[in-house]
Structures are given as C-alpha cells and as structure tokens.
Amino acid sequence: MRDASPPTGAKTSDAVLDRLTRLHPKVIDLSLGRVERLLERLDHPEARLAPVVHVAGTNGKGSLLAFLRAMLEAAGRRVQVYTSPHLVRFHERIRLTTGLIDEAALIVLLERCEAENGPEPITFFEVTTAAAFLAFAQEPADILLLEVGLGGRLDATNVIDRPRLTAITPIALDHQQFLGSTLSAIAGEKAGIMKPGVTCVVGPQEPATLTVLERHAQSIDTPLFCHGRDWTFEPTSEGFRYEDAAGPRVLPRPSLLGAHQFANAALAVACATLLGEFGVDDRAIAEGIATASWPARLQRLTQGPLVDALPEGWELWLDGGHNPAAGEALAATLKDRSRMDWGDRPLDLVYGMLDTKVAAGYLQALAPFAHSLKAVRIPGEQASLSAEAAAGHASAAGIDALPVESVVDGVKAIVAKAERPGRILICGSLYLAGYVLSENG
Incomplete structure (x- = not known):
C-alpha cells in the first residue's frame, strides 16, 4: 500500500534509490553477469519464486499484465507483479499480493542489495530487480507476472531458468541504440526470453518478425501459441470474439480504452487459456477484461x-x-x-x-x-x-x-x-x- 510521507529527516527509499543510480556510469548497459553475481550473493531469490509468466515486447506489456492480473485475481489467485518504469513512485514496480510494497520493507531490501553488491558496478535496474526478487521470494504467492525492462535476452529479468509461460507482445521499432536498427534484430532480442519446453504465447506480429520468433523457438525446442495460427480475435459491437482450438468465445469490451486494447486483452485470454491449473475459467476471464485498470493508457x-x-x-x-x-x-x-x-x-x-x-x-x-x-x-x-x-x-x-x-x-x-x-x-x-x-x- 502507499505510505504517507515520512517525517523530515527520516530514512527514505528515495535516498537509497538515488545512491543506487551512482553504481554504474550508464543508465542502460545490457548484461546478465552483474545481476547474476548479486543474486548469487543473495542466495538466489530468483530460484524461490512462484510460477512466473515472463513478458517481453515493444508495446502493450503493461496492459497485457493488467488484464492477466485481473483475470487471475478474479479466479481467486494470489498474484505478484513486476513492471517498469513507474509513473509516480518506485513502489509501483513491485506489487505484492497485498498491494504495492510498503516503504519500510522496500528500504530494507534495497539496503541489503546495496550492501551485498558493495562498490562493484551494477545498473539501477539490475540492483532494483534483485531487490524485487527478494521481495517476491519472501511472500507466498500463486503466480508472478514479470515484465522485461528492455529487450529480453540480456535483460536483468531473464535469469528465470524455467518460467511457467512466456509471452511476446507486438514488436516494433524502439530502443534501436540498444536492441538493433531493424525489426528482425529487435525480435531476436525479444526472443531471448524463450526457454526450451516452455510455451511462448505470441501476439500479433509483422511477418518478418514472426519468422525470427519461429526460427528461434524451433532452434531451442520452444512450443509457440501464435496469433493468426493458434488463436485469433475480432472486435465486435459489444466486445470481441476470441477463438482457438477449443472454439469461439464472446467476450466483453476491454476496460482499457483504445482500439489496440482489444489485441492486448485477446493476448491475455490466450495466456490465461494456457494457465488452466490456476482456475482461470470463462467467468474470471470476462471479469478481468471488464475490470482491469492501468494508469496513463488513454x-x-x-x-x-x-x-x-x-x-x-x-x-x-x-x-x-x-x-x-x-x-x-x-x-x-x-x-x-x-x-x-x-x-x-x-x-x-x-x-x-x-x-x-x-x-x-x-x-x-x-x-x-x-x-x-x-x-x-x-x-x-x-x-x-x-x-x-x-x-x-x-x-x-x-x-x-x-x-x-x-x-x-x-x-x-x-x-x-x-x-x-x-x-x-x-x-x-x-x-x-x-x-x-x-x-x-
């Protein structure tokens, strides 16, 4: 939950976060080595997490997770969520089953990561991701929804050996200075979250982008559940129609505004369909679509x-x-x-x-x-x-x-x-x- 402002002179998470920005000369420096070193010193919290749904893509990641979280919570599941960046306060990035992480707990986790890392270079996102993993590992939960920060292959979140599911939202040109100048190059970075034997749900893609994802999936034996082949959706006057091998489903209008939110909601349905053990039935799916919230999206x-x-x-x-x-x-x-x-x-x-x-x-x-x-x-x-x-x-x-x-x-x-x-x-x-x-x- 959000806290009241701390008294003047009190220790704050903002002060710790400010120190953490100075541990590396670059804001972004994609690598797994530094975060893996810190996680080892923390006794591998990433290995003690609830089942993970790992999401990459260019646009729609946050909206997808908002819909999926609402569906899972409607089914009575205890859901944790990691997203970035935050809008107002850093606490928004770490959502526990009871709400946003509180100030006191965040300070403890950040300072522990700071102490274990010492003066060695590590980016702000890497060290704060390690703190998030600590927070999630300390709380019982049914599932963790984990958003990639940037790219996928070398993103700090990509240390989960075997997630329950991965998903890739539509890929477009963005962050070319870090991910490559072409859609194919960017798709290759996003595909890096795929894991052998773990199904990856793929949202609507350009043909060339989908080809890259399919080739990578085949090379590491990753099953794909692809839009246009395994599932489809079509907006209607009342909502949208989703269809896969199990047949069609008529679903309500997404709570999030914008034509693009139909695609995000349908991708969430595709993910929920593969999470049957969490009890996400048609009722929970429809309720999640109609009630999800995600600020600053129209x-x-x-x-x-x-x-x-x-x-x-x-x-x-x-x-x-x-x-x-x-x-x-x-x-x-x-x-x-x-x-x-x-x-x-x-x-x-x-x-x-x-x-x-x-x-x-x-x-x-x-x-x-x-x-x-x-x-x-x-x-x-x-x-x-x-x-x-x-x-x-x-x-x-x-x-x-x-x-x-x-x-x-x-x-x-x-x-x-x-x-x-x-x-x-x-x-x-x-x-x-x-x-x-x-x-x-």
Missing part, C-alpha cells in the same frame, strides 16, 4: 488542479505511449469513431518526449487529428527533448506547434485560443504522464 483525468482549472465542458486526457507504434495505435483509436468518437470537438495536444525516442514517427501518426500542439520539456528528465526541439518535430510533422514552459502553461494557452470547449490530450512519454499524475494528485 486515461481521462476527472479531478485535480489541472482539471479544476479547465472551463466547463472541457475534457483532459493522458496517454503514455512514446514510440511510432504507440502513435499509430492512438491514431487508430481516434480514427475508429464506432468505439470512441472524438470527432465532436477539437483535439489539442500537450506533448513532451525523451530524446531517445523517434519523435517524427509518433507525431506523423497523430498529425491528421491534432488541432494544435504545445510542446514542453519533461520536468526532471535529463534525456527530455527541449520544448523547442519537441515543437520543431511537431511542426515538421505538419502540426501547428509552439513551445511552452510547462504543462499548465500549455493547457492555459490552448484554452485561451479556443472558441468552444475542446479536448486536451497530454502525451508523448510515460515520464511526462507520471509527472502529470504526481502533480495533479
């Missing part, structure tokens, strides 16, 4: 200072998608008015993005729908594009764009120029989304 903000500052009739939305595929998914949602009609009023964007992302592809997808854009630098993020650079990318994509000092200034500028109530979407980065959620309460 989320409407309905309270807080930003909302209070809007005149009557305005809407404020938030989305953390941050690469070209996410932009295309958002554009598909805006285009399909049968499911979410945003054509009733102008759509203005408040936008910020990291300089490690492909801004042009993201913005080009949204250009036909954007009335204007106000660009911001993401507060507290050294890797953020400047407001001027972000506005430049938007202008190049054909969007009427201006740099502003802050999200609040962007919202105010949009309202000031409007002739009637409109809709504002804050978008471009999970880090920007986290900042907005934190500042907006």
